[in-house]
Amino acid sequence: MIFRKIMTSIFVMFMCFGSAFSQESGLVAIDIADMKKNLRFLASDELQGRSLGTEVDGLNIAADYLAKNASLIGLKPGAPGYFQQVELVAVKPDSQDFVELKEASGKSLFHSVSVIDLSGMVETHQQTDVPVLMAGFGENLSDLDLKEKVIVVAQGNAEDFVKSSFRWNNRLERAKIDSLSAKNPKAILIVMNPNDKDEKVFKQISAWFNRERYSLVHTGKEEIPVLIVLPEMADELLGGKGKYKNYLAKVARNSASVIEPENRTLTLRTGKVSRLLETKNIIGVVEGSDPVLKDECVVFMAHYDHLGVNDEGEVYNGADDNGSGTVAIMEVAEAFASLKEKPKRSIVFLWVTGEELGMLGSGFYSEHPIFPMEKTVVCFNLDMVGRVYEERDTVWNRSLKKVKDFDGLFTLSNDAWPGLEEINRQICKELNLVPDTTLPPAFLRSSDHYNFLKNGVPVMNYATGYHADYHKVGDEVEKINFEKMKRVAELCFRMGIEIANLGKMERKPVDQ
Ligand SMILES: [Zn+2]
Structure with a gap:
């Protein structure tokens, strides 16, 4: 009995040791x-700022480098040759857009x-002689029928108008466009603030x-044209100069509406010049060891693109943004790949393209x-x-996301778990890192x-924060703190092990 107990405890010790050893x-x-070797290459002038449209195709050189590394460390390809092809469309207005107001007789006013x-529509679009409806700042329109009409709304809201503020609030306008689009009008016109x-x-x-x-290529997606126009058009629509401003003042006092x-x-007419482009996400996988749980995964992601070259020919090397994240998860991937005993769930390593163009690679994935x-x-x-607070970073002290000291790290999560x-x-x-969870939900x-x-x-989301070189040509390898990056990579590895081996996961639906 005793012998057996001893054997059992040795066995248990061995198991613990085994697992600690494998983590080690x-x-x-x-x-x-x-990390130094990889970042010195990825953030070198040779790669031209890892962007589309540079003379040397640095973005694809980076993609090849990441795929080659994935193969070298033994990741399983998550797509043929590790490359997920991402189709993009580049669009520009064709400078023939117009809007015209007419009388029923056909007379142009x-x-x-x-x-x-404002729409992402690629095709040329024309609407001819459509009835108009003008609806204040586009609020409280629940019972209006907008089908077969052009809806005209004012930029901003009543509150800003009264304060004579005419700043553009993108989130507000987007929300307005979404709720108006749901009512299927022929087109949406946003009229600029007459105070500007x-x-x-x-x-x-x-x-x-x-x-x-x-943007990503979405074939067959129906879109509604959204145009921004100047206040003169609204004046004409209401019958003369100054009428639009008066109308908005009344709307703000609740004494006028639709x-x-x-x-x-x-x-109206909108048209674009467009061209198709291809770029790549790189995907590598460490397959889970549990026959059931291996169908679930933990994803580690970092964007590998950056801003290219400026008009003066200077290269945005983006060592921190986001060479640092790219290189850190290369190490996390190597750590998982080197484990003899793999965690239960699968681990996906995802280097995404086009973040700086509007998070396009992750959108595609x-x-x-x-x-x-x-x-x-x-x-x-x-x-x-990859950064640690330095004296010269005080320029960002007013930012919510100023760069952290050696132990600090911004950690931001949603409510889903x-x-x-x-x-x-x-x-x-355990790693002596101090998580900072104070970033507002906008992040x-x-x-x-x-x-x-x-x-x-x-x-x-892990980040060391904004610094004086954010989106500047000074974001160079020399300013990277590799010790700090190593700590972040270790945190990722430990988090990955823990979560990939957990029993049942909780997950609650959240409104996004
Ligand atoms: Zn970035």
């Missing part, structure tokens, strides 16, 4: 020398080419939208995941994890994790 073998794979097409006499805001938005913009001008129609989103138990996103934050707290404690939309969160996946 993973941890030693996280190596500063590797107002014609303007000063319009901005010099058209300052209009000019800013116009400069932004006249650039080439990128107007349906008789004997007026709108004709979320629509074409290699494990279903319901089976993705957590997505860890690393975006800028309330237990996740506690596990993070525990493991951070849940600030990087690629948003595309997972939208699909109900619990997410955890």
Whole structure:
């Protein structure tokens, strides 16, 4: 009996030792020398800022490098040759857009080419002689029938108008466009604030939208044209100069709302010049060891693209943004790949493209995941994890996300799995890291994790924060703190082991 007990405890000890040992073998794979070598290459001038449209195709050179590394360390390809092809469309207005206001007789009252097409529509689109409905700031329209009409609404809200503020609030306008689009109008017109006499805001938005913009290719998706127009059009619609401002003042006082001008129609046209482009996500997998749980996965993600080259020919090397996250998960991948005994769930390593163009690579992956989103138990996103606070970073002290000291780390999660934050707290404690959870919820939309969160996946974003070189050419390898990056990679590895081996997972549906 005693002998047996001793044997059992030796066996138990051996098991513990075995598992600690196997974790240890993973941890030693996280190596500063590797991180330096990889980052010096990825953030070198040779790669031209890892963006589309540079002279040397640095973005694809980076993709090849990541795929080669994935193969070298023994990850299983998550797509043929580790490459998930991402199709993008680059669009630019064709400068023939216009809006025209007419009388029923056909007489033209107002014609303007000063319009901005906000929709992502690629095809040329024309609407001719459509009845108009004008509806204040686009609020409280639940019982209105907008079908077969052009809906005209004011930029901003009543509160801002009364304060004579005419700033552009993108989130507000997007929400407005979404709720109006649901009512299926022929087109949506947003009229600029008449208080902006010099058209300052209009000019800013116009400069932004006249650039080439990128989006994912969605064939067959019906969209509604959304145009921004100047206040003169609304004046004409209401019968003369100054009428639009008076109307908005009345709307703000609740003494006016919807107007349906008789004997007026709108004709409008939008068109784009477009071209198709291909870029790549890189996906590698460490398959889980449990016959059932291996169908679930933990994702580690980092965007590997950056901003390219500026007009002066200077390269944005993006060592921190996001060479650091890219290189850190290369080490996490190596750590998992080197384990003799793999964790129960599978681990997916995902290097995504096009984050700087609007989180396009992660958006594409979320629509074409290699494990279903319901089976993705957590997505860890690393975006800028290579810096430690320095004196000169005081420029960012006013920011909510100023760069952290050597022990500090921004950790941001959503509500889909309330237990996740506690596990993070525990493991951070063991590694002497101090998690900072004070970032406001807006940061849940600030990087690629948003595309997972939208699909109900619990997410955890790690970042060391903004610094003086954020989105500047000074974001160079020399300023990276590799010791700190190593700690972040170790945290990822430990979190991955813990979560990939957990029993049942809780997950609650959340409104995003
Ligand atoms: Zn970034």
